[in-house]
Amino acid sequence: VGVGVGFGVARGVAVGVAVGMAFGVVGGVAFGVAGGVAFGVAFGVAFGVAVGVAFGVAIWRPENWLIVVPLNSISIQNRSFLLPRITPIPLPLLTARLKSWLRKDWQLGLENIDQLLRYTLQFIPVVNAINQVLAETPPEQMIYRISQLAENPYSWKLVKFASASLAEELKLEFFGGLNIFSSSKRVSSAPTRLDTPSRATATGFWYLYEKEPKKATAAFKKVRSFLYGEEMFLLAQTLTKFRAAKNPVTIAEIETPNFPPEPHLRPTTWEALKGLCCVVEDTQLIVKATSKSARAFALARAIGQLREIRDNADTLPQAERDLIVGIARTWQKALESIATSTGDPSITKPVENPYVIGDPVEGYLFVGREDTMRELEELWITNSHKQSVVLFGHRRMGKTSILRNVAKSSGADTQVVYVNLQPLGAISLGMGEIFLAISDEISDAINLSPPDTDELLKLPQRTFKLYLKQAIQKLDNKRLIIALDEFETIEDLINAQQLPPNFMAVLRGFVQMSPKIAFAFAGLHTLEEMTEDYFQPFFASVIPIRVGFLNRATTRQLLANPNPDFLLTYEAEAMDRIDDLTFGQPYLVQLLGFLLVRRYNEQTFEEGKPREPIFTVADVDAILEKNELFQNGRYYFTGVWGQAGQDAPGQQDILKALAKCSGNCDSETDRSANRVMLQELTGLDESTINNALETLDRHDVIVETEENVKFAVELFQRWVVKYQCE
Numbered sequence: 001v002g003v004g005v006g007f008g009v010a011r012g013v014a015v016g017v018a019v020g021m022a023f024g025v026v027g028g029v030a031f032g033v034a035g036g037v038a039f040g041v042a043f044g045v046a047f048g049v050a051v052g053v054a055f056g057v058a059i060w061r062p063e064n065w066l067i068v069v070p071l072n073s074i075s076i077q078n079r080s081f082l083l084p085r086i087t088p089i090p091l092p093l094l095t096a097r098l099k100s101w102l103r104k105d106w107q108l109g110l111e112n113i114d115q116l117l118r119y120t121l122q123f124i125p126v127v128n129a130i131n132q133v134l135a136e137t138p139p140e141q142m143i144y145r146i147s148q149l150a151e152n153p154y155s156w157k158l159v160k161f162a163s164a165s166l167a168e169e170l171k172l173e174f175f176g177g178l179n180i181f182s183s184s185k186r187v188s189s190a191p192t193r194l195d196t197p198s199r200a201t202a203t204g205f206w207y208l209y210e211k212e213p214k215k216a217t218a219a220f221k222k223v224r225s226f227l228y229g230e231e232m233f234l235l236a237q238t239l240t241k242f243r244a245a246k247n248p249v250t251i252a253e254i255e256t257p258n259f260p261p262e263p264h265l266r267p268t269t270w271e272a273l274k275g276l277c278c279v280v281e282d283t284q285l286i287v288k289a290t291s292k293s294a295r296a297f298a299l300a301r302a303i304g305q306l307r308e309i310r311d312n313a314d315t316l317p318q319a320e321r322d323l324i325v326g327i328a329r330t331w332q333k334a335l336e337s338i339a340t341s342t343g344d345p346s347i348t349k350p351v352e353n354p355y356v357i358g359d360p361v362e363g364y365l366f367v368g369r370e371d372t373m374r375e376l377e378e379l380w381i382t383n384s385h386k387q388s389v390v391l392f393g394h395r396r397m398g399k400t401s402i403l404r405n406v407a408k409s410s411g412a413d414t415q416v417v418y419v420n421l422q423p424l425g426a427i428s429l430g431m432g433e434i435f436l437a438i439s440d441e442i443s444d445a446i447n448l449s450p451p452d453t454d455e456l457l458k459l460p461q462r463t464f465k466l467y468l469k470q471a472i473q474k475l476d477n478k479r480l481i482i483a484l485d486e487f488e489t490i491e492d493l494i495n496a497q498q499l500p501p502n503f504m505a506v507l508r509g510f511v512q513m514s515p516k517i518a519f520a521f522a523g524l525h526t527l528e529e530m531t532e533d534y535f536q537p538f539f540a541s542v543i544p545i546r547v548g549f550l551n552r553a554t555t556r557q558l559l560a561n562p563n564p565d566f567l568l569t570y571e572a573e574a575m576d577r578i579d580d581l582t583f584g585q586p587y588l589v590q591l592l593g594f595l596l597v598r599r600y601n602e603q604t605f606e607e608g609k610p611r612e613p614i615f616t617v618a619d620v621d622a623i624l625e626k627n628e629l630f631q632n633g634r635y636y637f638t639g640v641w642g643q644a645g646q647d648a649p650g651q652q653d654i655l656k657a658l659a660k661c662s663g664n665c666d667s668e669t670d671r672s673a674n675r676v677m678l679q680e681l682t683g684l685d686e687s688t689i690n691n692a693l694e695t696l697d698r699h700d701v702i703v704e705t706e707e708n709v710k711f712a713v714e715l716f717q718r719w720v721v722k723y724q725c726e
Contacts, residue, residue, distance in 0.1 A: 017022060036686055088123060094125040098116075099132055101113075107148055110148060118154060123155075134194070134198040139197060142227075143201050146201045149202075156206070159202055159205055160206050173192060197226065203219040208239075211321045219236075231260040234260055235259060241254055268316055272324050275306075281333060282299070282551055285298040301571075306332040310332075324488055346567075351597055354562035355591075355594035361586075367558050368558070373402065373406060377406075380479070380518070386515065389542060393548060406483075415446060415478050417482050418483045420436075432460035435463070438482060446474055451463050451466070469580075472517065480517050487522060524643065524699070549585055550585075551584060552579050552590065555578065571615065583714070585715075591629065591632060595623050629715070630722065639720040641719075643699060654678055655724075659721045659725050673708065674709065
């Protein structure tokens with residue numbers, strides 16, 4: 001009534017004064033104005049009181065409240081409430097009763113509140129009870145409880161006012177009603193608050209519902225240390241990135257996030273986000289692919305995934321449902337806009353196999369090494385002083401391909417000369433024979449006559465130094481990079497006493513003779529492993545660059561887009577299966593792709609079995625069942641196994657023990673073991689185990705996570721089981 005009277009008086013006085021002024025003007029200035037004002041005030045007060053009382057009675061219904069209160073004073077002893085249905089005036093003791101329900105059983109209390117709000121207007125006691133119980137909730141339960149509140153609330157204002165002030169909201173609405181004649185902008189809502197954990201959490205869920213994930217991210221950042229806090233922060237952050245992408249190019253530029261560890265608070269949401277990540281990877285193929293077939297199939301996969309997300313929207317939590325559906329709708333529209341540019345592939349003859357096994361790759365097959373290429377370009381092209389480097393990494397990881405490709409894109413002021421040292425595994429004429437091989441490659445690259453062979457073998461250092469000076473003079477303003485592949489050959493030759501121990505010092509002297517010369521080494525070993533004295537001078541002047549495994553997105557690109565005319569494609573699950581088997585080892589990825597294309601041609605054109613031009617998980621498994629994969633890749637597998645027999649003892653024993661623990665390789669648990677288990681299986685002492693594991697990890701043969709050890713490449717594990725454990 002008080003609110004109604006205040007509202008009515010204010011409005012009545014305004015109306016009365018206006019009427020009085022009009023009456024005064026008509027009646028005359030002297031009596032009209034005085035009489036009009038008096039009449040207006042009297043009329044306004046009377047009218048305001050009348051309207052206020054009517055407004056208060058109509059809206060707040062105090063008679064309903066007055067009738068119920070005495071009855072409740074009787075029924076409360078029987079633990080029951082007679083709830084008024086048509087008045088919003090807070091009922092005495094209702095807040096206390098609601099708090100009791102919520103403290104006893106939060107979920108059941110929320111269900112009771114839902115029923116209460118369906119049949120009454122007791123919103124104020126409900127908000128007060130929820131906020132007071134949340135204020136005393138321990139941190140480990142905070143986010144879970146508010147997520148239950150946001151699960152399917154009767155009104156989302158319950159979530160909002162778990163953060164914003166309800167009193168402030170009512171005040172803003174009241175004064176907004178008084179200012180109906182004002183031209184100033186009306187304040188429509190009380191602001192959310194982040195000053196307590198419960199308010200910050202509620203703000204996060206509220207802004208997810210309002211489809212403002214950036215604000216939700218800022219809110220959840222306040223509670224990242226709480227249980228489920230990191231998950232909700234990553235969820236909001238991911239949705240922020242996804243929502244900002246509006247076209248295929250920006251979708252393809254998204255860096256797919258790392259998902260939080262299970263169990264999840266929002267499992268269905270993360271499943272939908274996983275689907276959106278698959279769409280990102282397919283869109284990357286669409287944008288980068290030159291093959292119309294690859295683009296067409298990737299586009300079909302992506303649109304199908306988006307439709308599935310939209311069709312299953314009812315399974316998503318209400319807070320982020322509309323946000324995710326909106327993202328899926330936007331992306332689908334963006335991808336459908338380019339659907340007409342994809343072709344309809346048809347295959348009438350055997351598909352030319354685009355995958356390369358064994359040889360260095362170039363062109364479309366050279367993918368995923370942008371960071372390495374960029375670093376080499378910075379060191380060799382943009383830097384006036386050329387820096388020597390060593391590329392090291394796992395066997396057949398693509399180091400040679402990097403050197404070959406960087407030689408083609410080295411720019412106008414840099415000449416890269418590639419030299420393969422592997423054919424020099426056995427020499428009899430000392431360092432002169434090495435310099436002869438390098439000189440031949442320099443001669444071919446810059447069209448400079450090679451030095452006299454006899455002079456080079458007789459006086460290798462002096463003759464080669466003079467030849468390098470001639471090469472620099474011939475190149476004029478260009479810089480010379482000498483890329484020595486398989487550089488562990490040098491170490492082998494030194495150990496075999498076919499090269500003098502000071503050979504690396506000699507090379508270093510050539511580097512120091514001019515800032516226009518640098519060396520690039522590529523091989524298996526790290527600088528830390530090359531501890532002999534003859535390598536020490538290079539430690540301080542050579543930059544190490546690790547060449548690692550391909551990531552999942554790059555593996556997909558390599559498989560689906562080997563060349564512009566490739567007419568076959570893969571199911572997303574098949575590409576993921578290959579990535580799981582190879583861990584992104586580029587040679588093995590190429591090998592599996594090669595065998596799959598050969599299988600398709602055999603089935604379709606030799607055996608006459610019509611089939612879809614799509615590789616499935618079943619096709620990948622069929623390749624695994626045959627021995628041809630291990631036969632074709634035997635040099636890779638035996639090479640890794642042979643390297644494990646060198647340096648730190650016990651490596652092969654550990655690999656055998658780890659392989660025996662593998663079971664059927666169907667689960668992550670089956671594929672791993674811990675150090676204690678390995679010590680029991682091998683009988684090796686702890687020091688030997690630790691040194692061997694450190695070496696295997698450095699060589700990318702195994703990976704160690706927390707307390708477990710497993711093979712990095714599952715195919716190598718299968719090879720060990722088949723050929724070393726039988």
